[in-house]
Amino acid sequence: MSTAERKTKEKEELRALILKGAKKLFIERGIEQTTIRNIADEINYSVGTVYVYFKDxxxxxxxxxxxxxxxxxxxxxxxxxxxxxxxxxxxxxxxxxxxxxxxxxxxxxxxxxxxxxxxxxxxxxxxxxxxxxxxxxxxxxxxxxxxxxxxxxxxxxxxxxxxxxxxxxxxxxxxxxxxxxxxxxxxxxxxxxxxxxxxxxxxxx
Amino acid sequence: MSTAERKTKEKEELRALILKGAKKLFIERGIEQTTIRNIADEINYSVGTVYVYFKDxxxxxxxxxxxxxxxxxxxxxxxxxxxxxxxxxxxxxxxxxxxxxxxxxxxxxxxxxxxxxxxxxxxxxxxxxxxxxxxxxxxxxxxxxxxxxxxxxxxxxxxxxxxxxxxxxxxxxxxxxxxxxxxxxxxxxxxxxxxxxxxxxxxxx
DNA sequence: TTGAAATATTGAACAATGTTCATTTATTTT
DNA sequence: AAAATAAATGAACATTGTTCAATATTTCAA
Missing domain, CATH: 1.10.357.10 (Tetracycline Repressor, domain 2)
Incomplete structure (x- = not known):
C-alpha cells in the first residue's frame, strides 16, 4: 500500500471516528446538548481537527x-x-x-x-x-x-x-x-x- | 385611577409591547433569527428590561x-x-x-x-x-x-x-x-x- | 417643594456556542 | 539530516441567552 493510499484510509478513519463520537454523544445526551467541543473531547482531538474533516x-x-x-x-x-x-x-x-x-x-x-x-x-x-x-x-x-x-x-x-x-x-x-x-x-x-x-x-x- | 392602578396598566402595556415587537420580528425574519437584543432594540428598551418582564x-x-x-x-x-x-x-x-x-x-x-x-x-x-x-x-x-x-x-x-x-x-x-x-x-x-x-x-x- | 424611599431601567459582563486561522507538531520526501 | 508537505492545535472572535450591580426615574410624606 502506498503512502497516499494509507493517508486516504487514515483520513476516512478519522472522519468515521468523528461521526461515531458525534452519534454516541447525541444518543446519550441529545442532539441539542452535543457541541463540537464535546465531540472533539470525546475522541481526544481538538476542535480545529473536527473542522478539518467537516465544514460545519x-x-x-x-x-x-x-x-x-x-x-x-x-x-x-x-x-x-x-x-x-x-x-x-x-x-x-x-x-x-x-x-x-x-x-x-x-x-x-x-x-x-x-x-x-x-x-x-x-x-x-x-x-x-x-x-x-x-x-x-x-x-x-x-x-x-x-x-x-x-x-x-x-x-x-x-x-x-x-x-x-x-x-x-x-x-x-x-x-x-x-x-x-x-x-x-x-x-x-x-x-x-x-x-x-x-x-x-x-x-x- | 390610583397610582398603583396606572402602574399595573403601564406594566401590562410594556409587556404587551415586548410581545408585539417579538411577534413582528419573528414574522419578519423567523423565530430562530430573533434574539432578545433584537426585540429590545425594536421597542427601544434595553435587554435588561425584557428580562424584568419575562423570565427567559x-x-x-x-x-x-x-x-x-x-x-x-x-x-x-x-x-x-x-x-x-x-x-x-x-x-x-x-x-x-x-x-x-x-x-x-x-x-x-x-x-x-x-x-x-x-x-x-x-x-x-x-x-x-x-x-x-x-x-x-x-x-x-x-x-x-x-x-x-x-x-x-x-x-x-x-x-x-x-x-x-x-x-x-x-x-x-x-x-x-x-x-x-x-x-x-x-x-x-x-x-x-x-x-x-x-x-x-x-x-x- | 423637597428629598428619601421605592421602582424602573440600564448595559457591561459572563458563560456557552459555532467558527476561523496563524502557529505548532508530525510526517514524508529529497 | 534538511526541506517540504500535511495534520493537528487551541487561542481568539462573534453571537447567543442571561444576570445583576449601578443608574435613573417616580412616588409621596413632610
Whole structure:
C-alpha cells in the first residue's frame, strides 16, 4: 500500500471516528446538548481537527441523518417479504413508528430538523435522495395496493404523501412532547393505538 | 385611577409591547433569527428590561404560542356553523392547513418547537390547555360523526389523535422543507392534494 | 417643594456556542 | 539530516441567552 493510499484510509478513519463520537454523544445526551467541543473531547482531538474533516456542524448532522436513513432502510427492507401489499403498508407504518420511538433524536434529525435540509441547500443540491428513497418504498406499496383494487378513486402520489404525513405526524407529536401534554395516557400507547385507527381507515373499501 | 392602578396598566402595556415587537420580528425574519437584543432594540428598551418582564426566552415564546392558539381558535370557531360533522371535519383540516401555510413560524412554535413545552415543564404545569382545547374541537366533531353512524368500529379518542396527526404531519413536512425536498411539485399544492386524499379516506363507510 | 424611599431601567459582563486561522507538531520526501 | 508537505492545535472572535450591580426615574410624606 502506498503512502497516499494509507493517508486516504487514515483520513476516512478519522472522519468515521468523528461521526461515531458525534452519534454516541447525541444518543446519550441529545442532539441539542452535543457541541463540537464535546465531540472533539470525546475522541481526544481538538476542535480545529473536527473542522478539518467537516465544514460545519450541519455537515456532521447531515451525515448522521444519512446513517439514520441507512438504518431505517434496512429495517424496511425486511418487509418486502410481506407479499400482501395492504398488510405491508401497515407493517411499514409499524416499523416507522418503532424506529421513531427507539431512536427519537435520530428520527427528529431525519424528519424534523432543519440542519440536513440546510446542508443540501448550502451544497446547492436540490435532491434529498434519502427521503425520496424512503418515500418510494411507501409509494411502490401504495401502487401495488391500487393494482389489487384498493384505494379506488385515489391518486397514488398524493395519497402516499398523505399516508407518510399521517404516520409522521403522530411520531412528531410524540417526539415533540405534544402527546404527553394533551394528557391522553401513556404516550407510546396512544401513538400505537392511533396508528391502529389509521390502519383501519386505510383498510376500508 | 390610583397610582398603583396606572402602574399595573403601564406594566401590562410594556409587556404587551415586548410581545408585539417579538411577534413582528419573528414574522419578519423567523423565530430562530430573533434574539432578545433584537426585540429590545425594536421597542427601544434595553435587554435588561425584557428580562424584568419575562423570565427567559421560553416565556416569551410560550406567550406568543398562546396568542397563536387564540388566532387558530378564532378561525375554527366559525366552523361551528357547519352542521354536517363530516363536512366540518374536512373544513377543520382545511382551516388548520391554511393557518400553517399562512403562519408557518407560528405553527412551528405551536406544534413543533420545544420552547412552549419546556416553559410548561419549568413552571411545573402538566396541562397544555391550548393544545387540549384545540384537540377537543376535533374530538367533539369526531364524536358527532360517530353518533351519525360514521367511523364504525373506531375508538373516538385514538381516531381523533390519528386525524390530528395526519393533518399535522403533512403541515410539518411542508414547514420543515421535506415536501420541497422530495420534489413532487409545488409544495403547497401537494399539501392540499394530500389533504383531499386524506378526506376521501375519512369519508369511506 | 423637597428629598428619601421605592421602582424602573440600564448595559457591561459572563458563560456557552459555532467558527476561523496563524502557529505548532508530525510526517514524508529529497 | 534538511526541506517540504500535511495534520493537528487551541487561542481568539462573534453571537447567543442571561444576570445583576449601578443608574435613573417616580412616588409621596413632610
Amino acid at each position: 456542524k450541519n455537515s456532521i448532522l447531515h451525515e448522521l441523518h444519512t446513517l439514520g436513513f441507512k438504518q431505517l432502510g434496512g429495517e424496511m427492507r425486511v418487509l418486502f417479504s410481506v407479499s400482501e401489499p395492504m398488510e405491508r403498508l401497515a407493517a411499514i407504518g409499524r416499523v416507522y413508528i418503532r424506529f421513531a420511538v427507539d431512536n427519537p433524536d435520530m428520527y427528529d434529525l431525519m424528519f424534523n430538523m432543519k440542519a440536513p435540509m440546510e446542508y443540501l441547500h448550502r451544497i446547492e443540491k436540490e435532491e434529498w435522495n434519502e427521503g425520496k428513497a424512503t418515500f418510494n418504498v411507501l409509494k411502490t406499496t401504495v401502487e401495488e395496493c391500487i393494482r389489487q383494487g384498493y384505494f379506488i378513486g385515489h391518486q397514488p402520489e398524493p395519497l402516499s404523501f398523505a399516508i407518510w404525513g399521517g404516520v409522521h405526524g403522530m411520531c412528531s407529536l410524540y417526539i415533540r412532547g405534544r402527546i404527553r401534554a394533551v394528557n391522553l395516557g401513556d404516550p407510546e400507547i396512544v401513538l400505537i393505538a392511533a396508528h391502529e385507527e389509521f390502519v383501519k381507515l386505510l383498510n376500508k373499501q | 426566552k421560553n416565556s416569551i415564546l410560550h406567550e406568543l404560542h398562546t396568542l397563536g392558539f387564540k388566532q387558530l381558535g378564532g378561525e375554527m370557531r366559525v366552523l361551528f356553523s357547519v352542521s354536517e360533522p363530516m363536512e366540518r371535519l374536512a373544513a377543520i383540516g382545511r382551516v388548520y392547513i391554511r393557518f400553517a401555510v399562512d403562519n408557518p413560524d407560528m405553527y412551528d412554535l405551536m406544534f413543533n418547537m420545544k420552547a412552549p413545552m419546556e416553559y410548561l415543564h419549568r413552571i411545573e404545569k402538566e396541562e397544555w390547555n391550548e393544545g387540549k382545547a384545540t384537540f377537543n374541537v376535533l374530538k367533539t366533531t369526531v364524536e358527532e360523526c360517530i353518533r351519525q353512524g360514521y367511523f364504525i368500529g373506531h375508538q373516538p379518542e385514538p381516531l381523533s389523535f390519528a386525524i390530528w396527526g395526519g393533518v399535522h404531519g403533512m403541515c410539518s413536512l411542508y414547514i420543515r422543507g421535506r415536501i420541497r425536498a422530495v420534489n413532487l411539485g409545488d409544495p403547497e399544492i401537494v399539501l392540499i392534494a394530500a389533504h383531499e386524499e386524506f378526506v376521501k379516506l375519512l369519508n369511506k363507510q
